[in-house]
Amino acid sequence: MLKPVTKKYTDDSTVKQFKFTFYCDCCKNEMPTLAYDFCSGFKKKIFLSNDEKEARSIIFANEHEKAYERANNEIRLNLNRCEVCGDMICEDCSVYTDKLNGGICCKKCAEKLENNEE
Ligand SMILES: [Zn+2]
Ligand SMILES: [Zn+2]
Numbered sequence: 644m645l646k647p648v649t650k651k652y653t654d655d656s657t658v659k660q661f662k663f664t665f666y667c668d669c670c671k672n673e674m675p676t677l678a679y680d681f682c683s684g685f686k687k688k689i690f691l692s693n694d695e696k697e698a699r700s701i702i703f704a705n706e707h708e709k710a711y712e713r714a715n716n717e718i719r720l721n722l723n724r725c726e727v728c729g730d731m732i733c734e735d736c737s738v739y740t741d742k743l744n745g746g747i748c749c750k751k752c753a754e755k756l757e758n759n760e761e
Contacts, residue, residue: 645712648719649731654711658703661710665718668730669749674721676714681706727752 651666662678683699691699722731726746738753739745748756 644708645715648715648722656707656710661707661714663711663714665714667722667733667736669725669732669736669751672733672735674718674733676717679710679713723747725749725752727756 647665649665650668651671653664653666655662655664658681660678660680662675664673664675666673681703683702719731722733723737724730725732725748726743727748728751730749732747732749736749737747738750739747740753740756742756
């Protein structure tokens with residue numbers, strides 16, 4: 644599995660649906676990603692043979708991994724990377740500062756930059 648975009652994330656997937664929640668590295672706000680239904684193709688059958696069950700769990704694992712990657716890509720687009728500490732931060736935590744030539748940093752790093760000035 645690839646490394647999650649944020650330091651903290653939760654996997655809220657169920658047998659029927661894939662869903663992940665990421666947390667801003669700075670304010671720890673929850674940022675849910677889109678949920679995707681799991682379609683194994685075995686849906687209409689109530690009883691599955693052991694082979695089918697095994698196939699289903701393999702398909703599930705594959706789909707789960709794909710959904711996880713998709714969620715990471717989705718959340719990456721919604722976040723900024725702090726140019727100082729590398730944290731992935733939400734819009735609320737993003738500070739556009741002249742000290743980084745218009746670059747972006749998180750609130751914590753912005754404070755430090757301000758303090759260093761004096
Ligand atoms: Zn934040
Ligand atoms: Zn930072």
